[in-house]
Amino acid sequence: MEAFSFATSSALDKLAVHVRIDRLDGHQKPIPYSVLLKRPDLRHRASNISSHSELYVTAQIWADSKPLTVPVQTAYKPFKHARIWNEWLALPIAYANLPASAQLAITVWDLSPAEDTESNLHAIPFGGTTISLFDKDNTLQKGRQRCRVHRFKAADGLSGTTTPWVIPPARKGRQETVAECVVDEQVAEMQRLQELLKKQEMGDIPQNPWLDSLLFRKMTKIQNEALKAEAAAQARHSRAYAKETNGDGRKEDEDAAAQELFYLDIELPRFDHAIVFTDQEYPPPPISTIRLASESEIRLRPPPEVSFGPGIANGHGDAEIGRLIRIYDPEIGRELNPAEAKHRRLMRSQQTDSLDRDRKPDVGTRDQLNSIMAYGPLQELTAEERDIMWKYRYYLLKDKRALTKFIKSVQWNDSLEARQAVPIIGKWAEIDVDDALELLGERFSHPAVRAYAVERLKKADDDELLLYLLQLVQALKYEVSGEGDDSSLARFLVTRSVNSFTLGNFLHWYLMVEISDFSEFQTDEFRELFARVEYDFMSELSKTPEGEEMKNTLKRQGELLTILNKVAKDIRFSRGDRPSKIAHLKKYLAEPKNELAVIDPPLPLPLDPSVQITGVYADDCNVLKSSLMPLILNFKTSTNTKYPIIFKVGDDLRQDQLVIQIIMLMDRLLRKENLDLKLTPYRILATSTSAGALQFIPSTSLAAAITKYKGSLLAYLRANNPDDTAPLGVRKEAMDTYIKSCAGYCVITYLLGIGDRHLDNLLLTPSGAFFHVDFGYILGRDPKPFAPSMKLCKEMIEGMGGNTHPNYSQFKEYAFEAWAALRKQGRLVLNLFALMQGSNVEGIRVEREGVVRKVEERLWVGMSEEESMGRFERLIEESVQSWGPVLIDWAHGFVQNLRR
Incomplete structure (x- = not known):
């Protein structure tokens, strides 16, 4: 097939429909006196007085027998020798909004000082024509069109229009006369010449000025002769079949109209390509x-x-x-029930501030308000509850818990209601950070609400802000700002990051990862948003005295990570066994030209900006046994210590980064409750969507420890922390660290729904610190069947001395305390996950709407403290007695042995 270039009509979304009204051609015969005697009003019509009377034209778009636009009219114009308007009309509709059945109804209007007896108007239809804007192939018509005018009829845009622009040829039901054949030939010749003229206008036929002038005069003569012949033929045909007359002269009028033939020349816009209709989906x-x-x-x-x-399929x-x-x-x-919205407006319009300020709730209403205050962040308010919150808004000003509920009760799309609510927010008692984070979520779009939440965040110190920075970067997606203006949250993050290198370091890398995300789940709009914030950050850095130095440091960090990314890829895809890969890595790191052996001046490590690195120990590096072949690198620090990291290419570490960030937050929350559970929230930084760095903690997997010490973790602890005077022969500090860390991670991994737990991703340090790694499955997802809700295997309990030893009771006490402390801070955890709903983290992307709900279900929101403690104790016992983990660990170990 030949190539066919075309554009879609939906692409013309800003171009209005245009039509040029060119000229009216035809011959009008004088009205017989017999008709004028019966219709004296006809003698006053302008077209009957003069053959070049002033007529005007209206155009209107119709579709499916309904008008789509108002009529558009030509300007007044006097005619001398011919009725030529030569005027472009713009209709109030874009091409993209035209349906396939769109028709252009054009009516030529005559004027009379006497009102028409039927329409009672001074404007009387001279004639009308209706042309489809799309042809039978759904292609937009263009160029010059010659439309048949139906006398004394206003154009209608009906699906079966009575004023078509082209009269279909009559069926050959009888023998044609010689005169009719001559007429057909003249009309056919006229149509052929018009087609050639249209081709010349489209550029298909070259122009020749002197020859074209002769041709145009000849064409005008042929056209006039064809019009006369066609009109005469039509008159003969009318006389042959007109046998009835009407007493009021209407039939004579119709016969006279049948003998008149008029054509209206119009022109439609031309485009470089054919415009094909496309429907909007x-x-x-x-x-x-x-x-x-x-x-x-x-x-x-x-x-x-x-x-x-x-969109519904039968899946049964x-x-x-x-x-x-x-x-x-x-x-x-x-989104809203119209009846409820009307009721709300009526009720709140009757309430005045002067009355509401002094309104106090009764006992029953107070209990209802307290019940609303206890709602979680996912709880929706009913219409009645929203009305109560609005009614007693001044009474609740001193209750910081009530602000988020009050904001939910306001209809922010109602400008009057929003103007009343905004001043009240500023008078409310200062809310906690968890409520401020809730106000930055997707459901709160009003700028005043988000600006208030940002003002509350400004009071947090840098260390606390760093715990929420990952979520605040994602919350930028929910900002609604004016054109050319940045958001309040973006301004706040940029300002604070400019004044703190640690915040600036992580803000820079969080933004760079989002900018580099070209997956189908990250839209161009969001990439541009993050790029704009990064540009603003760099611009603000240029305005501060230390800004240029910080920009240079971030640039050097980028160069370091680029080099590490290259060497990691080379090692991963190079041929040879693991020892040869390790040798190649050491050689690469030792070469001076790669600028890794010595880093001068010292550079803040992107993973931990508080650490200044001066180089890499080339001889002290390794390549892990894994399909991705991650690198273990030992950096030299400015304090002459080693800082080991794992650098991995080919894996998206954003999910692990999120889990570690939540564990860091929970560790801080537990410490505020004077509960140090010896957690090990090692650092993770995703540097792109397929690379990142992890802090390396020297440790041993439970699988390796059990293998080495013949199935006993207690033997491992005793070997690394011997004390003959202590119970079980293990130093008291090490056993205490082990018990606390086991309790902390059991609670945290249950709350986060960490899956794929086996003995190879449970690690233990020589000092007794137990911790988890590899968070590929979160929020209840697990690749293995019969997986327990909490990972508490018999090997872990055996390391405490067994479930009959006092250490096991102490473990449960720590777990209960951690559970109660974290449950009290459940709103903060839920709001952090709510801000991550729009992120491209795999575990969240799978089910965005259910993310927060899954965490809420594990917090057992709405359950009493006593009831939750009893249920949590049963959960621990069920995890200990479950046979599923034993089977999973055995199967995983069997597969790993086969791979070795």
């Missing part, structure tokens, strides 16, 4: 959440006959059950 309508009937209910009554709606195996489907309900798609 809308998403399927929302589906109501109607509960499907149970199987027993189906047997009791016949299933309803319901057709499938858009049973045909009878498959007919019981979710039904489209248009009310589900409404």
Whole structure:
């Protein structure tokens, strides 16, 4: 097939439909006196007085027998020798909004000082024509068009229009006369010449000025002769079939009209390519959440006959059950109930500030308000609860818990209500950080609300802000700012990061990872957003005295990571066994030209900016046994100590980075409760979507320790921390560290739903610190069946001395204390995960809407303290007695042995 270049009509979303009204051609015969006697009003019509009277033209778009636009009219113009307007009309609709059935209805209007007896107007239709804007191939018509004018009729845009622009040829039902054949030939010749003229205008035929002038005069003569011949033929045909006359002279008028033939020349815009109609695809309508009937209910009554709606597939195996489907309900798609919205406006418009300031709730209302205050961040307020929060807003000003509930009760789309609410927010008692983070979520879009939350965050110190920085960067996606203006949250992050190198370091790398994310889940809009914030950050750095030095440091960090990324890829994809890869790595690191052996001046490590690195120990490096071949590098520090890291290429570390950040936060929350559980939240920094660095903690996996010490973790602890005077022969500090860390990680990994737990990703340091690594599955996802909710295996308990030893009771006490402390801070954890819902972290991307709900379910929100403690104790005992972990660990060890 030949190449066909075209554009879609949807691309013309800003171009209005245009049409040029050129000229009116035709011959009008004088009205017989017999007709004028019966219709004296005809003698006053302008077209009957003069053959070049002033007519005007209106154009209107119709589709599916309905008008789409208002009529557009030509300007007044006097005519001398011919009715030529030569005027472009712009209709108030874009080409992109035209349906395929769009028609252009054009009416030529005559004027009369006497009102028309039928329309009672002074404007009387001279004639009308209707032309489709798209042809039978759904291609937009363009160029010059010659339209047949139907006398005394206003153009209609009906689907079966009575004023078509082209009259279809009559069926050959009788023998044609010689005169009719001559007329057909003249009309055909006229049409042929018009087609050639159109081709010349489109550039398909070259122009020749002197020859074209002769041709145009000849064409005008042929056209006039063809018009006369066609009109005469039409008159003969009319006389042959007109046998009835009307007493009021209307039939004579119609006969006279039948003998007149007029054509209106118009021109449609030309485009470089053909414009093909494309329909706009809308998403399927929302589906109501109607509960499907149970199987027993189906047997009791016949299933309803319901057709499938858009986007719904029959996923049931049973045909009878498959007919019981979710039904489209248009009310589900409404964000607000119109009746409730009207009621809310009426009720709140009757309430005045002077009355509300002194309003106090009764005992029952106070209890209801306290119940609302206890709601979690996911709890929606009913219409009644929103009205109560608004009614007693001044009473609740001193309760910091009530602010987020009050903001939820305001309809921010109502400008009047928003103007009343904004001043009240500034008078409220200062909220906690967890509530401020909630106000930066997706559901709160009003700038005043988000600006208030930012003002609260300004009071947090840098260390606390660093704990939330990962979520605050993602919260930038929810900012709504004016054109050309940045958001309050972006300004705050940039300002604080300029004044703190640690904040600036992590803000820079968090932004760079998002900018480099070109996956299908990251839109161009968000990449541009993060790039704009990074540009603002660099611009602000240039304005400070130390800014240039900080920019240079960040640039050097980027160069270091680029080199590490290159060497990691070379090692990973190079041929040879692991010893040869290690030798190649040492050689590369030792070469002076690679600038890794000596780093001068010292450079803050991107993973931990508090550490100044001066080089790499080339002889003290390694390549781990893994499919990705991660590197172990020991950096020299300015204090002459080693800082080991793992650098990995080919893996997205953002999910591990998120989990470690939450563990760091929980460690801080537990320490505030004077509960140090000896956690090991090692540092992780994703430097791109496929590379990153991890702090290396010298340790041994539980699988390796058990293998080396014949199935006993207690023997491992005793070998590394011997004390003959202590119980179980293990130094008291080491055993205490082991018990506390086991308790802390059991609680935290349960809350975060960490999956794929086996003995190879449970590690133990010589000092007794137990910790988890490799967080590829979170929020309850697990690749293995029968996985327990909490990872507490018999090997871990054996290291404490068994479940009958006092150490096991002490472990449970620490676990209960950690559970109670973290449960009290559940709102903060939930709000942090809510801010991450729009992120491209794999474990969140799988089910964005259910992320926060899953964490909330594990916090057992709404359950009493006593009831939650009893349930948590049962969870621990069930995890100890479960046979699933034993089977999983055995299967994992068997597979690992096969790989070796």
